[in-house]
Amino acid sequence: MSTNIKSLTREELEARFAAWQQPAYRVTQLLEWLYSRRVTSWDAMTNLPRALREKLAETFSLQTLELIRKQGARDTTQKFLWRLHDHSLIESVLIPANPALYGDTSDRHTLCISTQVGCAYGCKFCASGLDGWKRNLTSDEIVEQVLAVERFSSQSTAHSPQSKDDAASRLKTVDSRLIDNIVMMGMGEPLANYDHLLKALRILNAPWGGGIGSRKITISTSGLVPQIRRLGGEPEQFRLAISLHGATDEVRNKIMPVNRKHPLRELIAACKDYQGQKGRMLTFEYILIAGVNDSLEQAKLLAALAKRLFAKVNLIPYNQVEGLAWERPEEKVCEAFLAVLEKQKVPATLRREKGHDIDAACGQLRLKTVRELALP
Ligand code: SAH
Numbered sequence: 438m439s440t441n442i443k444s445l446t447r448e449e450l451e452a453r454f455a456a457w458q459q460p461a462y463r464v465t466q467l468l469e470w471l472y473s474r475r476v477t478s479w480d481a482m483t484n485l486p487r488a489l490r491e492k493l494a495e496t497f498s499l500q501t502l503e504l505i506r507k508q509g510a511r512d513t514t515q516k517f518l519w520r521l522h523d524h525s526l527i528e529s530v531l532i533p534a535n536p537a538l539y540g541d542t543s544d545r546h547t548l549c550i551s552t553q554v555g556c557a558y559g560c561k562f563c564a565s566g567l568d569g570w571k572r573n574l575t576s577d578e579i580v581e582q583v584l585a586v587e588r589f590s591s592q593s594t595a596h597s598p599q600s601k602d603d604a605a606s607r608l609k610t611v612d613s614r615l616i617d618n619i620v621m622m623g624m625g626e627p628l629a630n631y632d633h634l635l636k637a638l639r640i641l642n643a644p645w646g647g648g649i650g651s652r653k654i655t656i657s658t659s660g661l662v663p664q665i666r667r668l669g670g671e672p673e674q675f676r677l678a679i680s681l682h683g684a685t686d687e688v689r690n691k692i693m694p695v696n697r698k699h700p701l702r703e704l705i706a707a708c709k710d711y712q713g714q715k716g717r718m719l720t721f722e723y724i725l726i727a728g729v730n731d732s733l734e735q736a737k738l739l740a741a742l743a744k745r746l747f748a749k750v751n752l753i754p755y756n757q758v759e760g761l762a763w764e765r766p767e768e769k770v771c772e773a774f775l776a777v778l779e780k781q782k783v784p785a786t787l788r789r790e791k792g793h794d795i796d797a798a799c800g801q802l803r804l805k806t807v808r809e810l811a812l813p
């Protein structure tokens with residue numbers, strides 16, 4: 438299959454166009470069609486000469502993601518399940534920043550993006566790794582999740598009765614950005630797909646591409662130490678979130694096999710260096726699982742780690758996964774855990790919404806669909 442055009446940077450396209458003796462402004466026009474208008478056919482690129490469109494079509498693919506299932510209403514969290522060209526399934530989750538009215542310019546969203554089909558890291562609590570790892574996503578498959586969600590949302594806004602006479606909404610269907618924040622927290626371990634990830638993030642970050650600021654891009658990792666160090670050496674200020682889920686090796690070893698390869702001491706040292714290089718706050722993600730990592734002793738050790746690293750802590754009560762025996766602690770246990778962090782003046786949040794209703798954790802919609810439809 439030919440290379441998808443959305444895995445090329447502006448510089449790469451410029452080099453290609455120069456070799457084709459095309460003027461540089463044609464690249465600008467092409468990029469507008471791809472990333473502002475988000476078109477899905479070469480024919481739609483009406484200001485490019487037909488011969489150039491034909492050449493592009495011969496050389497590159499323009500394949501998009503096929504939506505096969507969606508959960509959630511427009512003003513809440515929405516899950517999109519996509520089918521890729523090889524029939525693999527991945528998901529993206531769109532989370533509204535605040536329930537703004539449709540067409541309101543403050544109607545901004547965070548998109549949670551997948552980076553692999555499945556996951557090789559096999560954390561014991563996670564749906565994404567249950568069936569193992571299938572393959573890395575290509576850069577365009579990562580980029581296209583943003584474009585496809587925006588395409589879908591602008592279409593549904595354009596057709597919704599509420600917005601018929603709303604000029605702001607009509608504008609939105611052209612090229613305004615719905616997503617201004619992205620988190621690499623969908624299926625897969627982003628840092629295990631390092632090169633495709635970085636290229637995709639550069640395309641999403643570029644003013645000619647997704648236009649999303651690097652400080653609004655968060656990479657979440659279960660703790661791949663060498664790649665954290667490599668990321669620290671990159672010029673961009675991407676935010677880093679560490680899926681900690683335990684404040685000691687004993688707890689992490691129980692639920693995260695990656696910890697045996699890269700134990701806490703090494704992980705913390707890499708985080709410290711990353712923090713020093715970027716001068717920015719890290720985030721610790723901490724799922725609370727009943728009887729596993731929810732003791733006040735763990736809370737105290739977590740507070741100490743967070744203080745050492747200038748990290749904030751996101752506490753997430755565990756989302757039940759079908760077929761797994763883990764459970765979320767009672768609410769009062771979660772609150773007591775949070776109180777320990779607060780007492781130590783560690784910036785911390787506790788997700789309080791009832792997350793069970795839409796299979797809110799990564800990998801769950803795919804897993805459910807695969808099981809229901811017996812898809813590959
Ligand atoms: N592989 C990366 C990113 C994807 S997972 C990582 O592990 O960081 C994104 C986040 O969802 C991680 O913090 C992960 O631990 C969390 N998660 C996985 N399963 C969950 C569940 N059932 N309930 C709540 N959070 C979950």
Ligand code: SF4
Nearest residue numbers: 556558560563566659
């Ligand atoms: Fe993979 Fe992250 Fe799930 Fe662990 S939590 S299995 S690293 S996706």
